[in-house]
Amino acid sequence: MTQGPLGRLAALRPSPLVEQATERLREGIADGTWPVGAKLPAETALAASLGVGRSTVREALRALAGAGLVQPRQGAGVFVIATQPKEDWATQLRRAAVTDVYEVRMSIEVEAAHLAALRRTDEDVRALQDALAGRRAAGSADNAAFVDADIALHAAVVAAAHNPVLTGLFAQFVPVLRTGLIDMLDLLGLRTADPDHGDADHAALVDAVVAGEPDRAGRTLRDELAATLERLRTV
Structure with a gap:
């Protein structure tokens, strides 16, 4: 059976989970798993794939949004808008x-x-x-x-x-x-x-x-x- 993008994510170690989740999602954006314009999977799907709670995924998505990589759209989901973080x-x-x-x-x-x-x-x-x-x-x-x-x-x-x-x-x-x-x-x-x-x-x-x-x-x-x-x- 062919695996989708979520199949490429590995489970996380039980240490700073938000940082790990942010980095894992950032890697997926950088390597083309989710190209610019793509919609990320739902929080529940990401949480299950990464082995963390939805709150951890939510914080990771906030970090990615702050870095200018993703953008939440009301009622539509979270979309990739860049592959490299913006510089302060x-x-x-x-x-x-x-x-x-x-x-x-x-x-x-x-x-x-x-x-x-x-x-x-x-x-x-x-x-x-x-x-x-x-x-x-x-x-x-x-x-x-x-x-x-x-x-x-x-x-x-x-x-x-x-x-x-x-x-x-x-x-x-x-x-x-x-x-x-x-x-x-x-x-x-x-x-x-x-x-x-x-x-x-x-x-x-x-x-x-x-x-x-x-x-x-x-x-x-x-x-x-x-x-x-x-x-x-x-x-």
Whole structure:
């Protein structure tokens, strides 16, 4: 007698059952047992085949739906919509080219600089001045420490915008940006002759924000980031 797709599933071991059920169903989707567009068997059939309860199957299907592999349709069942799980935002950033991330960074930070010049407080001014001093102090440090000080200054500008969404987005970009900037400095040797590389541009940025000049702040930051982006494209 010919077995259907359910005959290809093996019984599970009595350990984290939801995780095992999720993985077994994921494997069935990946190997074509249930191709895109196919309807999965009913919960009762899946539960019997896997040797678990319906509640375990239900949780596994929820996990697959969260990964973007299946989609429940009211009154129709659960259908396969993809064979590979969707990547979350953090994973996409880790896999993205640093130049792509930098282009988005420019949009976020230029707007942040504009808002910072309008919203900065006395506390923000002190934080910006301290961050600029920290960047200058890192001129004698290695490239990694210098990049950390540079990012801290940019983070202070974003913080002065007082927009938690901008702050959160910038924080997610930092790991990719840090790696790309360190690689750029290592490969191009930009600090060999100029240990405080970019100091004038960053001083001008801080001055524009402190002076409350949003257009100048945005323009100054855009020019500085655009120059760095061009260098990154050569790495």
